[in-house]
Amino acid sequence: xxxxxxxxxxxxxxxxxxCDMLQxxxxxxxxxxxxxxxxxxxxxxxxxxxxxxxxxxxAMPRMSGYDLLERIRGIYPQYxxxxxxxxxxxxxxxxxxxxxxxxPTAYLGKPVDFEELRTQVQKALAND
Amino acid sequence: MDNDNIRVIAFDIEEKSELAEKLxxxxxxxxxKITHYRDFSEFYDGNTATxxxxxxxxxxxxxxxxxxxxxxxxxxxxxYDDSAEPNALEMLAKGAxxxxxxxxxxxxxxxxxxNTIIKQLKNKQMQQGKKQEQAYFQAALSVSPDAMIIxxxxxxxxxxxxxxxxxxxxxxxxxxxxxxxxxxxxxxxREQEIQPGDPQYDAARDFWYNLKGSAEIPLKNxxxxxxxxxxxxxxxxxxxxxxxxxxxxxxxGQLEEQSLxxxxxxxxxxxxxxxxxxxxxxxSHEFKTPLTIIDGNAQILERRADELTPEIIQKRxxxxxxxxxxxxxxxxxxxxxxxIETGTMSIDSTPFDLKELIDELCAEQExxxxxxxxxxxxxxxxxxxxxxxxxMTLIISNLLSNAVKFSGENPTIEINADIRDGLxxxxxxxxxxxxxxxxxxxxxxxxxxxxxxxxITGTGIGLNLVQQLVHILGGSIKLVSVEGEGTTFYLxxxxxxxxxx
Numbered sequence: 001x002x003x004x005x006x007x008x009x010x011x012x013x014x015x016x017x018x019c020d021m022l023q024x025x026x027x028x029x030x031x032x033x034x035x036x037x038x039x040x041x042x043x044x045x046x047x048x049x050x051x052x053x054x055x056x057x058x059a060m061p062r063m064s065g066y067d068l069l070e071r072i073r074g075i076y077p078q079y080x081x082x083x084x085x086x087x088x089x090x091x092x093x094x095x096x097x098x099x100x101x102x103x104p105t106a107y108l109g110k111p112v113d114f115e116e117l118r119t120q121v122q123k124a125l126a127n128d
Numbered sequence: 129m130d131n132d133n134i135r136v137i138a139f140d141i142e143e144k145s146e147l148a149e150k151l152x153x154x155x156x157x158x159x160x161k162i163t164h165y166r167d168f169s170e171f172y173d174g175n176t177a178t179x180x181x182x183x184x185x186x187x188x189x190x191x192x193x194x195x196x197x198x199x200x201x202x203x204x205x206x207x208y209d210d211s212a213e214p215n216a217l218e219m220l221a222k223g224a225x226x227x228x229x230x231x232x233x234x235x236x237x238x239x240x241x242x243n244t245i246i247k248q249l250k251n252k253q254m255q256q257g258k259k260q261e262q263a264y265f266q267a268a269l270s271v272s273p274d275a276m277i278i279x280x281x282x283x284x285x286x287x288x289x290x291x292x293x294x295x296x297x298x299x300x301x302x303x304x305x306x307x308x309x310x311x312x313x314x315x316x317x318r319e320q321e322i323q324p325g326d327p328q329y330d331a332a333r334d335f336w337y338n339l340k341g342s343a344e345i346p347l348k349n350x351x352x353x354x355x356x357x358x359x360x361x362x363x364x365x366x367x368x369x370x371x372x373x374x375x376x377x378x379x380x381g382q383l384e385e386q387s388l389x390x391x392x393x394x395x396x397x398x399x400x401x402x403x404x405x406x407x408x409x410x411x412s413h414e415f416k417t418p419l420t421i422i423d424g425n426a427q428i429l430e431r432r433a434d435e436l437t438p439e440i441i442q443k444r445x446x447x448x449x450x451x452x453x454x455x456x457x458x459x460x461x462x463x464x465x466x467x468i469e470t471g472t473m474s475i476d477s478t479p480f481d482l483k484e485l486i487d488e489l490c491a492e493q494e495x496x497x498x499x500x501x502x503x504x505x506x507x508x509x510x511x512x513x514x515x516x517x518x519x520m521t522l523i524i525s526n527l528l529s530n531a532v533k534f535s536g537e538n539p540t541i542e543i544n545a546d547i548r549d550g551l552x553x554x555x556x557x558x559x560x561x562x563x564x565x566x567x568x569x570x571x572x573x574x575x576x577x578x579x580x581x582x583x584i585t586g587t588g589i590g591l592n593l594v595q596q597l598v599h600i601l602g603g604s605i606k607l608v609s610v611e612g613e614g615t616t617f618y619l620x621x622x623x624x625x626x627x628x629x
Contacts, residue, residue, distance in 0.1 A: 015417055017447050021424045028432070059413060061584045089416035090409070110416045111423040114431070 007125055008032045010051035012042035012068070013087075014060040022055070022087075025114055026121070039063025043071065046079060053124055058088035058095075069102045083124035087112060134249050137163045137171060138182040147207070150233045151182060158246050168194055179249055182207060185214045188222060199223025203245055207233070266290075275370040281363055283309040283339060291370065295319075295347070309336055320348050339366045344373065352377050403575045403588075410577075410587045414458055418451035425451075450496060457525060458587075464522055465574070465589045468596045475519070475600060479512040482552075486524060486543065493528050497539065500532055504543035513552065513623055519597045524554075526590045527617055531558035533584060534615075547623070552603075554619040562611040571607070580611065 013019040036042035040063040058065040083105040091109025165171040185208035206224040275291030293300040313336040322329040335343035342356040351374040425444040467473040542557040572595040575588040598605045603621035
């Protein structure tokens with residue numbers, strides 16, 4: 001990466017250990033990482049920091065990742081250009097089909113290979 | 129109308145003879161055949177029935193068979209010729225109805241008499257035919273499963289099939305022919321012991337008074353009949369057909385019951401299969417989360433081994449271990465649940481320190497969730513208690529992890545214990561999201577998850593497992609919960625009080 005300022009990733013994950021681990025990994029890769037515990041919290045963060053990319057779990061209390069993306073697609077057109085990547089254990093074909101219409105940038109299943117995660121994040125940011 | 133039914137025979141009158149031709153001129157006009165017999169004995173041997181007999185005078189005088197034959201029952205024309213003039217009175221006494229000279233057969237008197245006789249015979253036969261028809265009709269109705277009652281245009285009974293006499297005994301002791309429908313209804317309602325105001329009475333009365341449409345009426349004997357009124361052609365009156373629909377209704381009821389059962393079965397089956405699907409999806413999700421933590425941390429340790437500080441390695445290892453213990457308890461839950469399902473769970477009761485176990489499990493939870501505050505009052509628990517330690521571990525850890533999982537950012541748990549009358553009482557209170565009132569009855573069902581748990585991971589087997597284990601240990605579990613405020617579980621276990629030991 002040859003940028004002057006690092007890109008900001010909003011990481012939304014309710015599992016503390018997982019969140020911590022992913023934050024560590026993404027920070028290592030040179031990104032600035034902001035975390036949120038659920039969709040509701042995540043939406044607040046989006047308003048605050050206008051992230052360059054959103055990496056989001058699906059099953060979370062209060063507001064799920066699905067509900068968050070639905071809201072972004074429905075009532076926040078100003079965030080439509082932010083790449084949105086799902087990182088979720090709900091990874092079978094049925095789960096993927098259920099969110100297709102919301103057009104996430106990528107859909108990664110858990111457990112995740114970090115190489116793959118980095119590649120997808122880079123790709124999404126490059127297209128941005 | 130053909131006259132096949134009127135039989136005419138002639139004795140001692142040769143076919144094709146002049147006399148036969150004369151008779152034929154009169155009889156043949158009615159299209160009636162004449163059967164000729166040489167003499168009376170020939171007829172008598174054949175034992176043939178007849179209506180009209182033409183007989184020659186000499187036959188009647190000389191034939192000894194005739195003495196026994198009831199000539200008076202028939203219409204007998206005695207015909208004589210010039211050879212002998214019979215004594216008319218004597219002949220009439222012997223059974224002859226009319227006495228004619230053979231030449232007189234061409235005269236209008238004979239023709240008139242004969243025509244009149246034929247007419248009368250025809251009438252008589254018609255009457256008999258009608259009577260017979262009526263008898264057949266009644267017999268047929270009496271073997272029909274349906275009863276029938278017929279009213280004239282003034283609503284008076286002109287016919288009622290035998291069924292009515294069977295159902296309403298008073299019908300047989302009374303002359304019901306000519307009875308008005310309202311009077312008949314009064315009789316029927318008395319026998320059925322129904323009164324104005326009873327729904328059956330009102331429905332039956334509506335039907336009988338109007339004699340229109342149809343009605344379904346339950347009878348005193350438990351049977352149900354359907355009454356249907358049908359107008360007779362030309363406004364001649366009304367026929368009421370009564371059909372016993374008891375069996376039909378019963379069968380219909382059974383059919384409905386069966387189809388309802390089947391529907392419910394299918395619904396249950398569909399629900400079970402849907403719940404099973406959800407369970408599999410939840411379990412896979414539950415397993416994947418700690419696996420992701422383990423795999424991710426292992427990737428970090430592998431790839432960045434040379435640059436990691438001992439502190440970070442320690443932190444990553446600890447996270448891996450906690451994910452592993454999460455997997456183990458998850459697996460134990462699923463396994464125990466299926467062991468209970470298959471009945472392969474056995475109790476291993478040995479004395480152990482329950483207080484110590486609870487403290488251990490609380491410490492584990494606090495370790496996993498730093499914000500968790502647990503306050504416990506366990507001083508009343510005796511030093512050693514005899515119960516299945518493994519089962520108690522599953523019960524308590526499930527309740528504790530539920531309390532944490534379904535509480536907000538600052539989970540608080542309160543644990544109380546007591547021992548009374550050989551019963552160990554445990555109480556777990558949390559400040560979590562609570563269980564909606566209407567779902568509290570279902571919360572212990574296998575795989576059931578309350579509607580307010582969306583987004584919170586879980587398999588829906590925890591509380592079911594807890595309840596089953598509590599029951600295996602002979603205990604009980606109850607809950608009091610207010611949505612948005614928290615839940616308290618009350619558990620009891622029968623124990624041998626080791627206080628005195």
